[in-house]
Structures are given as C-alpha cells and as structure tokens.
Amino acid sequence: MSAMDNPPIGRNIRNARDNAHGGGVRPRASLAVRITLVVLAVVALCMAAVTGWNLLAATRFNQATAALNLNLASASKEDADLDALSAAQQQTDAQFQNAGTFGFLLLPQLRQSIETNAEVSRQLSERTRQQIVEQKGLAQSNGEQTTSDNGENADAKSGGALSDEQKKQVEDLLKANQQSTPSDSTEQNDENNSDTKNNQTSKPW
Template sequence: MLLVIAGLAAVNLSAAVKFNQATTSLNANIKAAQDESTDLSTLNAQQQQTDAQFAEAGQMRSALLPQIRDAIDANASVSAELTKITLKKVEAQQTGSTENQTEANGSASSSKKNAKKGGSLTEEQKKQVEELMKANQQSTDTQANTKKEQKETQSKTNGTTKPW
C-alpha cells in the first residue's frame, strides 16, 4: 500500500515539475508575442514545444490530483490558444511575403503594408494575448495555493517535516 502511495506521489511530483517548466515557457512565449521584433516562426515552434510539454505533464491524468490536473488543463488551453494565434500570424506573414514576391512593382504602399506585417501583433491579437496572460496568472496562482495547502496539510498530519 505504501508503495502505491509513493508511486502516486512521484507521478504527481513529476507532473508538477513538468507543469512548472511548461508554464515558465508559456509565460516567456506570451511576453515574446507582445514584442514586435519577435520572429513569429521561431515563436510558433517554441509554442508547439510548450504544448508538447503540457501534454507530457498531463500524460498520467488518472493518477493526478484534481488541482494539478485542472491547472495543467487551464494552462494547456491558454497555450493552445496562443499557438493558434501565432500560427495564423505566421501564415499571414508568409502569404504577405509570397504576394510581395509576385508583384513586379515595389510601390511605397506595399512597403508600408509589409512593415505593418513584419512581426507585430494586431490590436485584437494583443488583447487576446493579454487575456491569455490573465488566465495564465490565475491558474498559476491557483497552483501555488494548492501546493501551499498540500504542504500545510502534510506538516499538520505528520507533525514533523521529513527531509525527503
């Protein structure tokens, strides 16, 4: 019985560590998405890796505590939404550069259009990213509170803190 409990604790701890790494990566990607000089193709690739990290953290769903499972789900959905936004932006940027290559004359108006497409987010996308950041912050706060409650519960039930 003790081995089963230890195994479940190890699975939850591993998922929490992977979740924290993925969340850190997601926060960095959200900040990068707001920067106009960010390469969107690179950001999209990083975002896909972040999605994979969340998927890996949630692999053992049935063995995870509800708080960890819910936090993973919340941040995974935020991450998926950011991936969709970056993918759309990359496709729009590639479509724009393809159109520019087919044009024979490089007028000033097309140059202005390209400058606007060059990696910055539209106002609507910036609002979506800000909403994603707020949702991510709320789920991160929930995760921190959950860990704190677990530590308090453990110290109350054990009476002493174990070094392992």
C-alpha cells in the same frame, strides 16, 4: 491395572484431540495475518507511487509554465521571431502533455492547473501558426507587385503587425495564464511595457 487408571487415559485422549484441533486453527490465523500484511504493503506501495507521480507531474508542470510565460512575453515583442516561437511552443505543448499523463492519478487541483495552462499554450501555438501563414502570404503578395507608391509601401510594412483583435487575444492569453499561476514582477512589467507600446505604435507578431 485398576480401573482408577482409566480416567487419566481418557483425559489424555481428549487432550490429544483438543491439541489436534488447536493445531489446525493456528495456521489459519497465521495465514490471515500474512495476507493482511501483504495487503497493507501493496496499499502503501500504491500510495507512494501515486505521491511520486504527482511530484513528477508538478515538476513538469512548473517547467512547462515557465516556458509558456517566456513564450507569451516573446509573442508581445516587436521583433518576435515567429518561427522560433512556434518551435518553442511545440516543446511547451509537449511538456504540458507529459505533465498531464495519467491524469486520473493526479490531485484535482494539479490536474485542473495543467489543463488550464495547456489550453493557453495551445491557443498561443495556434495563433502563432496563423500569423506565420499570414506573413508568408503577405510576402508572396508583395513579391508579385511590380510598382507601389509610398502609401502602398507603408501599408506593406505594417501588414505583419498585430491587429487590435490579435493584440487583445495575446493580452487575454497573458491574463488567463496569470490567473492560473502566480506571476513575478518581471512578467508583470513586461506586460505593462507591452500595453504602453501598443498605445504608441503597431507591433509585428
């Protein structure tokens, strides 16, 4: 074999070395691509989960708000059933609580609306409980009375009615809820009718 054959052998050795180094780079590049794809998939999955949770929270919020509007309308009626109203408010408060779960994942506007209406619902629940306690105390007091004149009977009958301050508080609750959520014409008519009746006669809670 002549010396002229050595250069091709040297080039073959260098080529083999280059191929060896090149073979080591390709797996690293492939691994980086796979990691990037996994990260993008995780981010997309998280965004989808957050979006889905916001849609679920919005649905729960709308249901709770509809129930709250009905309860506010019932609270302004002359023949309001306080026990039924209190039970309905317990469910409404629970609905708002569920809607606000994981609030840090909710959009700011949705989270604020839930907090605002939840506070209105809490105030109505507290007001209803106070009226139930007052009416029970009044009934017990009336049961202990042995004699009363017509004036006293009239006072006893009107004892369960809303005071001017309580009427104003219910109206404030209605206004607060209307400012945070759109109100339909039926609810507005109920409020107007309630205001008209307030000017004519006192109403039981």
